[in-house]
Amino acid sequence: MNTNPFDDDKLREECGVFGVWQADAAAALVALGLHALQHRGQEAAGITSWDGHHFHSHRAMGHVAGNFDRDEVIRGLPGRVAAGHVRYATTGDTVLRNVQPLYADLASGGFAVAHNGNISNAIKLRHDLVRRGSIFQSTSDTEVIIHLVATSTYRTLIDKFVDALRQVEGAYSLVCMTPEGMIACRDPLGVRPLVMGKLGDSTIFASETVALDVVGAEFEREIDPGEIVIVTESGIKSLKPFPAIHARPCIFEHVYFSRPDSIVAGSSVYDVRKAIGAQLAIESPVDADLVIPVPDSGTPAAIGYAQQSGIPFELGIIRSHYVGRTFIQPGDQVRHLGVKLKHNANRALIAGKRVILVDDSIVRGTTSLKIVQMMRDAGAAEVHMRIASPPTRHSCYYGVDTPERTKLLAHKLDVGGMTDFIHADSLAFVSIDGLYKALGEARRADVRPQYCDACFTGDYPTRLTDQEDLPVTDQFEMLAERAL
Incomplete structure (x- = not known):
């Protein structure tokens, strides 16, 4: 498990x-x-x-x-x-x-x-x-x-x-x-x-x-x-x-999929993610004591946010790199404790502090809920969440295993509702225009976008034949396979 x-x-x-x-x-x-x-x-x-x-x-x-x-x-x-x-x-x-x-x-x-x-x-x-x-x-x-x-x-x-x-x-x-x-x-x-x-x-x-x-x-x-x-x-x-x-090309390669030490379309993925974090700090500032990345994918954006805001960057969540799959523990209480084998809050750093957590995305919201609670349990005075991508409101049909749209938190709730769901003091996402700006582009409404950003905008660049043309039973069959 x-x-x-x-x-x-x-x-x-x-x-x-x-x-x-x-x-x-x-x-x-x-x-x-x-x-x-x-x-x-x-x-x-x-x-x-x-x-x-x-x-x-x-x-x-x-x-x-x-x-x-x-x-x-x-x-x-x-x-x-x-x-x-x-x-x-x-x-x-x-x-x-x-x-x-x-x-x-x-x-x-x-x-x-x-x-x-x-x-x-x-x-x-x-x-x-x-x-x-x-x-x-x-x-x-x-x-x-x-x-x-x-x-x-x-x-x-x-x-x-x-x-x-x-x-x-x-x-x-x-x-x-x-x-x-x-x-x-x-x-x-x-x-x-x-x-x-x-x-x-x-x-x-x-x-x-x-x-x-x-x-x-x-x-x-x-x-x-x-x-x-x-x-x-x-x-x-x-x-x-x-x-x-x-x-x-898929914009999410720059946000999350590609390794930060790769070069995509001539740009360093690491540098782009820092730029997204900086743009996020410009768009959604908050008075706080620490900027903390959600490991590991949130780290470059958190660095960019900290540098732009002037708020110190700290490792408030410590990840163990030596734990694989854990044994199947009997009972929910022991199973919950197994979570800390892999990630644990840096309690001495966090206690009494106003923290900004930076992550790459929110999908179902269950992860963000756990992270916010981890900060609260460690004694954080305030917990603010900043996301280095726009809200993921649409499923991907181009090779990414996205949950059904109805299971995406951003499809069901607005930002206020999402904030309440994850129990954060505030929540903000980088805007779609801000994401393009971090990539050195400008997203214009009068021309086709330079990237596939359908997971954020619903602007799919091709027909979705299997979604549109097949009987309902076949669509359910396909969605069931996608979920496996």
């Missing part, structure tokens, strides 16, 4: 992908890259390799550590080409058959795919494919892509691949393996990130730049929205087969 009071009420970080083309011990490099991307998915991990003759796969539930740090596992993944995936389920059950990379034998040969994102018309496509005779082996939306490639009437694999993607809605960053080469691509909106790097003569693809850093690769560039990059023995080829449209 996970007793972490801060992880049970976060938006889950979709997935992470990592690919290596032509490197010695490619699978070992992929395992290292996946370690750096572990924050993007903690439910399962998988690696598929190609040795020039055969594909080899190892997939497992749980973290990269413990599954891919054993010599016998890496030895079972030979070859100079490999791709890997860390997963948090946004569609499909949390079972081994849904763990990626997914693999299939097509008429053109083996085909493996690792996917970060979510296909927002996957249920409709799946129903159509099943009626035409396709037999699915998983409940993952990613398998839809494999079937679309397999059933395409185009001649070459790349043409089949493009044909498949033309039928797909939503968000995807893909790393695919074939006997001829490796394919990496982003959807035309560029919702999910994907970068390319070099390690000597080897080509690396990763969800974030931090994974390149970990394996010693040099960042080359981001994969452009709508771009397909093909790496073969003949070299690197770039295709842009889709009509150019206004890109809408």
